Amino acid sequence: MRRVSSQQALRFVLLGVAVFLLRGGSPACAGIVASKHNLSVSGPGSVKAASETAICVFCHISHNATPDAPLWNRRTPTGSYTPYASSTAKAAAGQPDGASLVCLSCHDGTIALGELLSRDATTSMAGGTTTMPSGTGNLGTDLSDDHPVSIRYDSQLASTRGELADPATLTGKVRLDAGGRLQCTSCHDPHDDSNGKFLVMPNTASALCATCHRKNYWSSSSHKLSSATWNGAGSDPWPHTTATTVAANACENCHRPHQAGGRKWLLNDLKEEDNCLDCHSGNVAPKNVKAEFNKTSIHPMAMTTGTHDAAEPTVVQARHVECVDCHNPHAANTTGGTLPGSLAGLRGVPIGGGTIEPITAEYQLCFRCHADSPGKPAPDIPRAIVQTNTRLEFNTANPSYHPVAGPGKGGSVPSLMAPWTTTSVIKCSDCHNNNAGPGAGGTGPNGPHGSSYAPLLERQYLTADFTTESSSAYALCYKCHSRDTLFNSGTSVASTVHRLHVVGERSPCSACHDAHGISATQGNATNNSRLINWDTSIVKPNSSGLRKWERTTAGHGRCYMTCHGDNHNPESY
Amino acid sequence: MKHTRGRTWLATWFACGTLLLAPQAVSAATITGSAHDFSSLNWSGGRICVACHAPHKSDTSIADAPLWNHTMSSASYQLYSSATLKATISQPGGNSKLCLSCHDGTVAVDSFGGTTGTSMISSKSNIGTDLKKSHPIGFTYDSALTTANGSLHDPETKTVTIGTAPQTKTGTIKALMLYNGKMECGSCHDVHNTFTVGGTGSGLVKVSQDGSKLCLDCHNK
Numbered sequence: 001m002r003r004v005s006s007q008q009a010l011r012f013v014l015l016g017v018a019v020f021l022l023r024g025g026s027p028a029c030a031g032i033v034a035s036k037h038n039l040s041v042s043g044p045g046s047v048k049a050a051s052e053t054a055i056c057v058f059c060h061i062s063h064n065a066t067p068d069a070p071l072w073n074r075r076t077p078t079g080s081y082t083p084y085a086s087s088t089a090k091a092a093a094g095q096p097d098g099a100s101l102v103c104l105s106c107h108d109g110t111i112a113l114g115e116l117l118s119r120d121a122t123t124s125m126a127g128g129t130t131t132m133p134s135g136t137g138n139l140g141t142d143l144s145d146d147h148p149v150s151i152r153y154d155s156q157l158a159s160t161r162g163e164l165a166d167p168a169t170l171t172g173k174v175r176l177d178a179g180g181r182l183q184c185t186s187c188h189d190p191h192d193d194s195n196g197k198f199l200v201m202p203n204t205a206s207a208l209c210a211t212c213h214r215k216n217y218w219s220s221s222s223h224k225l226s227s228a229t230w231n232g233a234g235s236d237p238w239p240h241t242t243a244t245t246v247a248a249n250a251c252e253n254c255h256r257p258h259q260a261g262g263r264k265w266l267l268n269d270l271k272e273e274d275n276c277l278d279c280h281s282g283n284v285a286p287k288n289v290k291a292e293f294n295k296t297s298i299h300p301m302a303m304t305t306g307t308h309d310a311a312e313p314t315v316v317q318a319r320h321v322e323c324v325d326c327h328n329p330h331a332a333n334t335t336g337g338t339l340p341g342s343l344a345g346l347r348g349v350p351i352g353g354g355t356i357e358p359i360t361a362e363y364q365l366c367f368r369c370h371a372d373s374p375g376k377p378a379p380d381i382p383r384a385i386v387q388t389n390t391r392l393e394f395n396t397a398n399p400s401y402h403p404v405a406g407p408g409k410g411g412s413v414p415s416l417m418a419p420w421t422t423t424s425v426i427k428c429s430d431c432h433n434n435n436a437g438p439g440a441g442g443t444g445p446n447g448p449h450g451s452s453y454a455p456l457l458e459r460q461y462l463t464a465d466f467t468t469e470s471s472s473a474y475a476l477c478y479k480c481h482s483r484d485t486l487f488n489s490g491t492s493v494a495s496t497v498h499r500l501h502v503v504g505e506r507s508p509c510s511a512c513h514d515a516h517g518i519s520a521t522q523g524n525a526t527n528n529s530r531l532i533n534w535d536t537s538i539v540k541p542n543s544s545g546l547r548k549w550e551r552t553t554a555g556h557g558r559c560y561m562t563c564h565g566d567n568h569n570p571e572s573y
Numbered sequence: 574m575k576h577t578r579g580r581t582w583l584a585t586w587f588a589c590g591t592l593l594l595a596p597q598a599v600s601a602a603t604i605t606g607s608a609h610d611f612s613s614l615n616w617s618g619g620r621i622c623v624a625c626h627a628p629h630k631s632d633t634s635i636a637d638a639p640l641w642n643h644t645m646s647s648a649s650y651q652l653y654s655s656a657t658l659k660a661t662i663s664q665p666g667g668n669s670k671l672c673l674s675c676h677d678g679t680v681a682v683d684s685f686g687g688t689t690g691t692s693m694i695s696s697k698s699n700i701g702t703d704l705k706k707s708h709p710i711g712f713t714y715d716s717a718l719t720t721a722n723g724s725l726h727d728p729e730t731k732t733v734t735i736g737t738a739p740q741t742k743t744g745t746i747k748a749l750m751l752y753n754g755k756m757e758c759g760s761c762h763d764v765h766n767t768f769t770v771g772g773t774g775s776g777l778v779k780v781s782q783d784g785s786k787l788c789l790d791c792h793n794k
Contacts, residue, residue, distance in 0.1 A: 032794040033784065042784055055785035056792075062708040062761070063700045070655045071708060178656035191724070191794040 032056075035193035036137075039113060041126070047113065047133065050124040059102075059190075061118040069102040073117050077104050081141050084148035086264040087311035090161040093148035099183040100149040103190070109138040139258060147257040147266060153182045153212070165212050173201040174211040182212075187257070196242070204243060206250030213251070217331030217345040217358075222246070223253055225333070230284050237278040240268070246284065253279065254329060265310060272308055272322040273301040276329070292434060292450035299326075299449060299456070314347050314355040315372045326365060326447075331358075338362075338427075342447065351395060351405040362427045363404050367391045380455060381463055381510055384534040384547060385522045393516035399525040400532070401517025404428060409529070412554065414489060415481040431476060431515070433458035463510040465538045469503045477509055493555055496573040505564055511538040512549075526551055534561070542569045602737070607766035608698075608773055616683040616692055624685050625671070637667055637752075643674045644684035648702040650677070653709035659721040660712035669710045672758040677702050714746075714756045714791075724793050733790045735779040736768030746791060750779070761787060 036045035039058040061073035068076045083093035109132045114123030132138040158164040188198040226246035243249045254275045260266040282288035299321045307320040331345025347357045348364030371391035396406040407423045435451040436442035459475035487499040501507045514533035532549045541547040546560035558572035611617040627642035652662045678699035683690025719727045728746035750760040762777045763769045770781045780787040
């Protein structure tokens with residue numbers, strides 16, 4: 001191959017420039033000519049004419065055009081489309097019209113690309129192509145996986161839908177049509193591909209999306225701000241974009257405007273959790289949350305697909321769990337604190353019932369499913385007093401409760417270890433958490449995603465009768481309650497009750513104590529303070545048919561029941 | 574490696590240049606033999622010019638119509654409009670009105686010299702009276718419109734070449750394509766087949782439609 005000297009190269013360049021200028025000086029190789037919308041034989045794409053040299057003619061004609069669009073030269077589709085729909089959409093998308101419909105004359109794949117009104121015969125396309133080949137250019141007639149089009153976007157929509165810009169502000173690149181409707185042309189300029197995908201403006205950091213969509217909390221979200229990149233392992237989290245950081249992908253970390261796997265809300269993937277776990281696998285986000293769901297006790301996100309609904313009531317009715325039930329991806333961030341940034345911008349149920357948004361305490365989130373929701377499973381441990389509504393179990397008016405919704409009853413709890421005191425407030429996740437997370441001294445992700453200890457406990461908590469006491473058997477309790485104080489402090493509770501029963505008789509803590517609390521609607525201070533609520537598989541009625549504990553004075557009480565064959569009628573301490 | 578990359582770049586550059594320089598292999602033309610040569614039709618008596626022009630007793634009521642001989646159309650036209658149109662469109666005038674005396678399909682081609690003919694224009698060449706279907710005409714195309722539209726070339730500075738070598742002219746859009754600063758039928762079409770490209774049936778256009786050059790001379794797409 002002959003090498004071109006630099007002098008020769010320079011001559012070629014100068015000649016090229018001269019030719020360029022002689023032809024009028026316009027950048028004729030930019031714009032439509034260099035874009036895939038140049039369907040003529042000179043076009044740069046794979047979809048182009050076999051021999052036709054004119055470019056504009058594939059859409060426009062100077063005479064005898066149809067009025068469907070400026071000087072339009074294509075047949076307008078007459079078929080029916082399946083429009084986009086979601087439970088949170090307020091602008092019900094109907095059949096496409098206006099500019100969108102004329103785009104679909106190629107992009108729905110029903111009309112031959114070379115079928116032009118000005119021609120008697122269909123213009124032949126290269127390679128025998130007739131209609132738009134399948135791929136990103138062919139949207140089909142099912143538009144339910146595409147951003148809605150031909151919707152009227154007025155100030156009323158902006159206020160009823162919320163999180164939308166006032167359409168009066170759309171005076172820049174993103175425009176509505178003359179009828180105030182959003183069309184394909186709001187985002188795409190068919191004549192200019194300089195931004196890629198014929199976008200009217202670059203969508204780096206979702207600048208185009210954000211022209212209309214104003215998501216609450218978004219400005220401080222990690223999904224807007226993070227500079228994290230993909231380490232190349234596992235699935236490409238951003239297969240449909242060229243951006244390489246979380247911040248640059250922004251909305252498109254989870255959403256895509258066309259051919260979305262999860263049609264409602266235009267999510268990348270059909271399975272809700274897949275939208276999160278490609279990144280939250282240690283491959284983009286540092287912690288591998290994905291692996292947590294391989295554990296024995298999990299929040300089972302993979303169990304349901306399509307059950308979660310963004311418009312569902314605060315008190316979840318159809319039981320399910322998805323990542324977005326506990327995390328708001330538009331809000332989540334890395335700030336710490338009692339209510340960490342991972343739980344920012346969420347709805348919840350206050351201790352008194354109702355709705356609070358955003359939540360101010362973690363338990364309000366848990367109450368969405370673990371309180372008033374119907375269809376909750378029976379408790380793992382059969383109790384004398386059965387209660388599956390944690391909101392009632394943790395109420396601070398109860399005779400006893402673990403101090404989740406407020407400090408405890410103020411009684412003496414000598415076993416508490418620093419920093420815990422009787423004025424402390426704890427979180428659900430102080431007990432229910434990753435067994436290898438920071439709370440357990442590990443390096444895994446924080447939060448109750450999965451644990452080796454059921455029910456999703458941070459540490460071991462054995463509940464079977466005849467469990468040999470050890471520091472590990474009840475590690476969860478011993479996180480806060482001193483094992484030494486419980487058994488060896490010399491009080492009658494320590495010696496006569498705890499050591500005798502837990503160490504001697506090998507009864508689990510849970511035989512007598514109900515960890516959450518006893519609702520004031522079911523129990524009372526005499527019989528149910530100190531979280532007393534029997535495991536009825538272990539504790540049986542005594543010879544008089546009684547099964548109860550009575551508090552007598554501080555640190556003293558008596559029991560009526562039969563346990564391990566020993567009739568207490570009563571036994572006092 | 575460096576040279577190869579340079580050559581690739583050059584090749585791309587030349588592909589662009591060549592595209593624009595695509596040869597128009599048609600000899601310099603005259604009205605004889607063109608679509609406007611009616612001499613083979615019975616009503617013409619073998620004459621070419623007579624349908625439009627007469628050396629004597631011509632119609633002087635039409636502005637800008639030299640020695641006019643064809644019966645004018647009295648049609649009222651529906652005007653082009655679009656949501657993005659920035660130009661002001663009014664009923665056709667200027668040389669466009671002369672073209673429409675045949676091409677709106679309301680007056681026979683052989684209606685001239687005071688006689689009413691019967692030979693109507695072919696459907697393919699008939700653009701009708703609904704000018705919504707046709708590129709707008711009769712509007713002022715100047716720098717102000719260029720600015721308002723946003724995707725037009727400035728007619729006062731953009732240089733174009735019309736015709737087929739050796740019969741070509743190069744000048745601004747305004748000089749070669751506008752009439753009194755307005756776009757008219759004659760902006761794209763050369764009625765006498767003087768500065769045209771393409772053979773019979775190619776619409777007497779002044780610039781080749783290869784690469785849609787005719788459109789892109791004005792439209793900066």
